Amino acid sequence: MTKLKYISGGVTAAKGFMAAGIHAGIRKNSIKNDLALVYTAQPAKIGGVFTQNLYAAAPVNYCRQVVERGTASALVANSGNANAVTGDQGVEDTLSMAAAVAAELNIAADQVLVCSTGVIGVNLPMEVIKAGIKAIAPVLSPDGGNDAAQAIMTTDTVSKEVAVEITLSDGRVATIGGMAKGSGMIHPNMATLLCFITTDMPINSAVLQTAVKYAADRSFNMLTVDGDTSTNDSMLVMANGIIGGKMIEENTADFELFTEALTAISIDLTKMMAADGEGANHLLEIEVVNAFSREDAARAAKAVAASNLVKSAFFGEDANWGRIICAVGYAGITLPENKTDMTISSDGGSITVMQDGVGLVFDEILAKKILSAKDIKVYINLKCGAFSATAWGCDLSYEYVRINGDYRT
Amino acid sequence: MTKLKYISGGVTAAKGFMAAGIHAGIRKNSIKNDLALVYTAQPAKIGGVFTQNLYAAAPVNYCRQVVERGTASALVANSGNANAVTGDQGVEDTLSMAAAVAAELNIAADQVLVCSTGVIGVNLPMEVIKAGIKAIAPVLSPDGGNDAAQAIMTTDTVSKEVAVEITLSDGRVATIGGMAKGSGMIHPNMATLLCFITTDMPINSAVLQTAVKYAADRSFNMLTVDGDTSTNDSMLVMANGIIGGKMIEENTADFELFTEALTAISIDLTKMMAADGEGANHLLEIEVVNAFSREDAARAAKAVAASNLVKSAFFGEDANWGRIICAVGYAGITLPENKTDMTISSDGGSITVMQDGVGLVFDEILAKKILSAKDIKVYINLKCGAFSATAWGCDLSYEYVRINGDYRT
Numbered sequence: 062m063t064k065l066k067y068i069s070g071g072v073t074a075a076k077g078f079m080a081a082g083i084h085a086g087i088r089k090n091s092i093k094n095d096l097a098l099v100y101t102a103q104p105a106k107i108g109g110v111f112t113q114n115l116y117a118a119a120p121v122n123y124c125r126q127v128v129e130r131g132t133a134s135a136l137v138a139n140s141g142n143a144n145a146v147t148g149d150q151g152v153e154d155t156l157s158m159a160a161a162v163a164a165e166l167n168i169a170a171d172q173v174l175v176c177s178t179g180v181i182g183v184n185l186p187m188e189v190i191k192a193g194i195k196a197i198a199p200v201l202s203p204d205g206g207n208d209a210a211q212a213i214m215t216t217d218t219v220s221k222e223v224a225v226e227i228t229l230s231d232g233r234v235a236t237i238g239g240m241a242k243g244s245g246m247i248h249p250n251m252a253t254l255l256c257f258i259t260t261d262m263p264i265n266s267a268v269l270q271t272a273v274k275y276a277a278d279r280s281f282n283m284l285t286v287d288g289d290t291s292t293n294d295s296m297l298v299m300a301n302g303i304i305g306g307k308m309i310e311e312n313t314a315d316f317e318l319f320t321e322a323l324t325a326i327s328i329d330l331t332k333m334m335a336a337d338g339e340g341a342n343h344l345l346e347i348e349v350v351n352a353f354s355r356e357d358a359a360r361a362a363k364a365v366a367a368s369n370l371v372k373s374a375f376f377g378e379d380a381n382w383g384r385i386i387c388a389v390g391y392a393g394i395t396l397p398e399n400k401t402d403m404t405i406s407s408d409g410g411s412i413t414v415m416q417d418g419v420g421l422v423f424d425e426i427l428a429k430k431i432l433s434a435k436d437i438k439v440y441i442n443l444k445c446g447a448f449s450a451t452a453w454g455c456d457l458s459y460e461y462v463r464i465n466g467d468y469r470t
Numbered sequence: 471m472t473k474l475k476y477i478s479g480g481v482t483a484a485k486g487f488m489a490a491g492i493h494a495g496i497r498k499n500s501i502k503n504d505l506a507l508v509y510t511a512q513p514a515k516i517g518g519v520f521t522q523n524l525y526a527a528a529p530v531n532y533c534r535q536v537v538e539r540g541t542a543s544a545l546v547a548n549s550g551n552a553n554a555v556t557g558d559q560g561v562e563d564t565l566s567m568a569a570a571v572a573a574e575l576n577i578a579a580d581q582v583l584v585c586s587t588g589v590i591g592v593n594l595p596m597e598v599i600k601a602g603i604k605a606i607a608p609v610l611s612p613d614g615g616n617d618a619a620q621a622i623m624t625t626d627t628v629s630k631e632v633a634v635e636i637t638l639s640d641g642r643v644a645t646i647g648g649m650a651k652g653s654g655m656i657h658p659n660m661a662t663l664l665c666f667i668t669t670d671m672p673i674n675s676a677v678l679q680t681a682v683k684y685a686a687d688r689s690f691n692m693l694t695v696d697g698d699t700s701t702n703d704s705m706l707v708m709a710n711g712i713i714g715g716k717m718i719e720e721n722t723a724d725f726e727l728f729t730e731a732l733t734a735i736s737i738d739l740t741k742m743m744a745a746d747g748e749g750a751n752h753l754l755e756i757e758v759v760n761a762f763s764r765e766d767a768a769r770a771a772k773a774v775a776a777s778n779l780v781k782s783a784f785f786g787e788d789a790n791w792g793r794i795i796c797a798v799g800y801a802g803i804t805l806p807e808n809k810t811d812m813t814i815s816s817d818g819g820s821i822t823v824m825q826d827g828v829g830l831v832f833d834e835i836l837a838k839k840i841l842s843a844k845d846i847k848v849y850i851n852l853k854c855g856a857f858s859a860t861a862w863g864c865d866l867s868y869e870y871v872r873i874n875g876d877y878r879t
Binding site for chain 2: 112113114115116117143145146147148180181182183291292369381382383384386387389390391394396399414415418419420457459
């Protein structure tokens with residue numbers, strides 16, 4: 062029944078895209094890949110959403126301008142250094158990265174997207190990066206997607222890729238694939254983290270942007286690992302239109318199918334990030350239904366997913382549902398009457414812990430079994446409206462504190 | 471020069487107040503005090519601020535009504551059970567607690583304030599509580615303040631009390647003293663935690679309420695331990711006027727002095743709570759100056775104090791100032807231009823880490839020394855307005871996660 066066919070791959074799954082990932086040496090004391098490049102010979106229309114942080118990094122401000130112009134042929138991204146809060150030098154370094162990539166690929170510098178992730182407030186090691194760009198361009202390959210996905214990782218423990226095929230109404234088959242990084246400093250209401258998606262669909266940039274915003278609001282903007290919104294969060298989508306045929310337009314079945322596919326893979330990447338949240342043992346999915354508005358549903362779901370007390374309780378596998386309802390209560394939503402129901406479930410079973418606004422006595426042994434599963438769902442029925450939303454998060458562990466107590470040095 | 475004279479004691483420092491704290495048996499497997507009573511034979515005017523949580527506990531809704539009426543003679547508080555999300559039974563139990571205290575003290579039931587703190591969603595053990603109320607009333611004493619302060623503790627590691635004397639313009643000496651509890655589930659923008667303050671000042675309830683709101687906004691509402699706002703947070707002030715003479719009125723030097731004293735002891739209790747934050751090793755004081763508005767200054771300061779990444783970095787004694795500025799950046803403030811300066815200081819020294827919006831290279835060895843101190847101050851100059859605010863918080867440690875992973879069971 063589903064119209065989405067999952068296939069292997071990431072940013073190079075769609076036709077015409079090549080990618081590479083190498084160890085340029087930006088990260089000291091590590092041999093991990095730290096420089097990624099994505100390229101399409103056929104110029105792409107682009108869409109993008111970005112962090113709302115006031116101290117947005119130089120590459121973010123730069124990419125906003127590229128997205129406004131609407132086209133690009135390449136994307137370069139480094140990990141190990143965020144080039145954020147780096148003043149005029151940071152702006153200059155971003156432009157130098159774009160120029161260096163443009164020179165290697167023989168394209169205009171304004172057709173190069175530039176992203177950085179890593180430590181804040183330190184200037185980029187430009188000699189290392191320039192040498193890296195010279196080294197990476199020749200190894201671009203239609204099979205380079207995973208190398209690139211590894212190069213954008215910071216504290217991620219696994220690379221994150223997904224791809225789907227869709228069949229349009231006229232029989233054309235389009236591919237959408239992407240990669241993402243992010244396991245800390247992730248919080249809703251922003252175009253969180255780094256996510257790069259490519260597609261061979263023919264679509265203009267304004268229509269693409271509509272789909273990107275829709276997908277981001279239902280995926281990355283509903284993800285929280287630690288409540289912090291980075292200076293560098295960016296979601297970028299490149300559409301090179303290489304399958305040909307007519308452009309898809311808004312308010313058509315094909316546009317809906319494309320948006321559905323883009324949203325689905327964004328949610329997949331979101332769940333991969335939540336499951337890989339720094340130090341996480343459990344993936345938490347919080348579904349709020351029958352809220353007064355969609356915004357209320359989203360707020361309530363995100364407040365639960367972001368609560369340190371809720372996250373600590375799930376780490377301890379303790380069915381402390383009082384903390385969950387407490388988080389709903391301070392989310393700032395409209396709730397004319399407390400008739401709330403709550404159910405917690407997993408592969409281990411399901412328990413209703415609250416009914417019509419009052420706590421229930423439940424089987425603690427079953428609760429322990431449910432909470433020992435890796436993936437846990439919390440279902441909250443507010444019974445005061447018709448709007449729903451789902452947020453994702455993870456538990457808060459000793460390991461989160463260890464990772465973040467000593468990240469910079 | 472200061473007009474406040476610190477003295478020993480807490481809720482029984484002011485004339486005419488008696489208190490007691492006993493182990494009633496509400497907490498299982500513990501011999502800790504869990505029931506507190508405060509009483510003044512001369513009825514008191516009262517002021518109070520409460521949690522804004524939608525699932526506010528039954529005793530909170532009850533106390534709101536008492537504060538609206540404006541007078542009370544007694545306050546009963548239990549730890550070990552929050553009586554929150556307990557439906558009609560919870561409301562009935564609150565009224566029963568008030569009635570039981572009233573019967574013992576021979577006062578009207580509507581003159582009894584009732585507070586609960588502890589686990590959410592479990593009905594109060596009313597037989598234990600009623601027996602406890604019978605046992606506690608006879609041991610009320612002018613020396614019972616510390617027993618009461620211990621009885622309201624939950625995961626607190628130390629009891630929190632403070633008292634000051636002020637001399638009014640006509641030579642009258644008034645005393646203000648209080649106690650508080652709270653080390654988890656504490657977050658700004660709410661009348662956080664439990665705080666009970668008593669005074670022998672003659673002041674009517676409307677004037678008192680003005681002072682209470684002012685003090686709460688500059689103290690408890692600027693405290694964050696974990697970003698969670700409880701169902702039960704309450705600050706209550708009782709003024710029995712026993713020193714006599716004329717009532718203090720708003721817009722007088724005496725009112726200003728009283729408000730200053732109330733704010734000072736509220737800040738003292740706030741700092742005690744931040745320092746005793748669950749698992750905390752460091753007390754963090756975040757001062758934001760020259761913001762566009764007072765609300766902006768408060769938002770920015772609280773965003774920094776609430777950031778898990780900032781808190782983890784301070785746990786690791788890592789001068790990761792990029793995370794601090796990142797939190798300012800997502801606080802939702804107005805900042806026309808990034809000219810921000812930042813200094814981090816403690817008994818160990820002081821370092822400027824950011825100047826005119828750009829990160830500085832600094833002495834890492836000195837930074838480690840500064841961050842190894844117990845009390846750490848962060849000073850952020852936004853250079854875009856004339857408003858300031860200070861927030862308090864603590865670091866995020868393994869111990870926080872341990873405490874909260876297994877609180878309920």
